[in-house]
Amino acid sequence: MAAVFPRRLSAVLALLIAASVLWVxxxxxxxxxxxxxxxxxTLSDALESAAKGQADAIQKLNASKKRQADLQNTVKTSQASAKQLEGQVGAIVNRAYRLGRTSTMSLLLNSSSPDAFLERAQQIDMIAQLNGKILQQYRDDLNEAQSAKAAADQEVAEQQKQVAALTKKKKEAELALGSVGGxxxxxxxxxxxxxxxxxxxxxxxxxxxxxxxxxxxxxxxxxxxxxxxxxxxxxxxxxxxxxxxxxxxxxxxxxxxxxxxxxxxxxxxxxxxxxxxxxxxxxxxxxxxxxxxxxxxxxxxxxxxxxxxxxxxxxxxxxxxxxxxxxxxxxxxxxxx
Incomplete structure (x- = not known):
């Protein structure tokens, strides 16, 4: 029994020491x-809603601004590419206007030999393909610029929406803090x-x-x-x-x-x-x-x-x-x- 008391005393002392650590x-x-x-x-829920809403609006606003910047770069790039092709497109249009639809057949009929005929036919085909690629690229550039500009305008509307959401959440935070004097x-x-x-x-x-x-x-x-x-x-x-x-x-x-x-x-x-x-x-x-x-x-x-x-x-x-x-x-x- 003598050994039991010291063990119990030690346990009690350990509890007292542990408790004192929490309060010293x-x-x-x-x-x-x-x-x-x-x-x-009510306050903690209001603060959570306000803070989350602010963070969400800011993230969406920043993401929209980044998308808008990327779209504006696309507009500039596409417009610049189309501008570079304007001279070639103009030349194609002028040549087509001067020569007319019969020019191709006339060129072929005026060939001096079968070999010259085939050579001219190949040249005409290559020119037609080149002209087609230039015109297609020109159309693609214009369409891409137009689409990117429309999308950029939509991002402006998205930003206005997120600014409104952020403003609303700021007011909610002010009301919640105001309820406790802050x-x-x-x-x-x-x-x-x-x-x-x-x-x-x-x-x-x-x-x-x-x-x-x-x-x-x-x-x-x-x-x-x-x-x-x-x-x-x-x-x-x-x-x-x-x-x-x-x-x-x-x-x-x-x-x-x-x-x-x-x-x-x-x-x-x-x-x-x-x-x-x-x-x-x-x-x-x-x-x-x-x-x-x-x-x-x-x-x-x-x-x-x-x-x-x-x-x-x-x-x-x-x-x-x-x-x-x-x-x-x-x-x-x-x-x-």
Whole structure:
């Protein structure tokens, strides 16, 4: 029995030590970081819809502009090719007008010998083929230029549509943030010295592949999307190695979908106080890193220190009521597309 008590005492001490690790210095457990992503389900759903809509409109707008530029190049190339052929086409038309339809037979009948007759027939056939190719190429160039110009005009209409969609989603974001006292212009966190991340894979049209929670989350026992894992690993490779937690069971937001991570400003975990000094600088730099690489990584939005960044609006004030976890002054929140 004497040996049993020390073993039980050791077990109790181990539990106490483990519990103290979660609370020493005000460090809380990952479950207490960013509850419900800083607001109600209504707010988080509205932010997701607004940010996704902005990112989608921007991607489609940029893709349309690229297609338009390619089409305009096609118009220029085809028109230039047709211009070069105008002289030859004009010569063919003039020759046909001068000689008339009987010229071919006349040339053949005036041949002095059978050999001369065959030679002239071959020459006429070669000229006819050459003329036919020139005229066909001229028609093809004109048709291609016309078709490309019409398609380019359609891209202009597509761009107007996406600009309208982007404007609508910006207003939705302003209304959602305004409901918690935010939405105004903010200074934001940007740094030209932020390192560049390796781009995440895209579809051939430039859009982001649809991903689900399919890979193990190295920060919890849950799962995250491949794109979320890539963003976290890129940030860590860039030197942002403080405590991070991604997957979390909750009723709303991106964490239960494996599309969000919380990056603690403090090296060991989420302090129940606003970051200051070196911790604040760390959060500023991390937020700036994600913004600089938003298009490379597929960032949907970032929240840090009472501010939120979205693709179409930039940094805006974010002011829900609550402690450091709610207003995101102790951690950087990252949501992914």
């Amino acid at each position: 210095g005000g460090v809380s457990s990952p479950a207490l970081a960013d509850p419900d992503e800083g607001g109600s389900k 939405g105004g212009a903010a200074g934001g966190f940007v740094s030209v010295n932020s390192p560049l991340a390796q781009p995440a894979p895209r579809n051939s049209d430039g859009s982001w592949p649809k991903e689900s929670c399919t890979v193990d989350d190295p920060t919890t026992t849950g799962c995250i999307t491949p794109r979320t894992l890539h963003a976290m690993q890129q940030a860590q490779a860039a030197g942002f190695n403080h405590y991070v937690a991604c997957f979390r069971h909750q009723d709303s937001g991106e964490h239960p979908k494996g599309r969000a991570c919380d990056f603690a400003a403090h090296s060991t975990g989420f302090l129940d106080e606003a970051a200051t000094g070196a911790d604040k600088t760390y959060g500023n730099n991390l937020a700036a890193y994600f913004i600089k690489n938003a298009d490379r990584l597929g960032v949907m939005y970032v929240i840090w220190y009472r501010q939120i960044w979205m693709p179409g609006t930039g940094w805006k004030a974010y002011s829900p009521q609550g402690g450091p976890a709610v207003v995101h002054t102790n951690h950087v929140h990252l949501s992914m597309l």
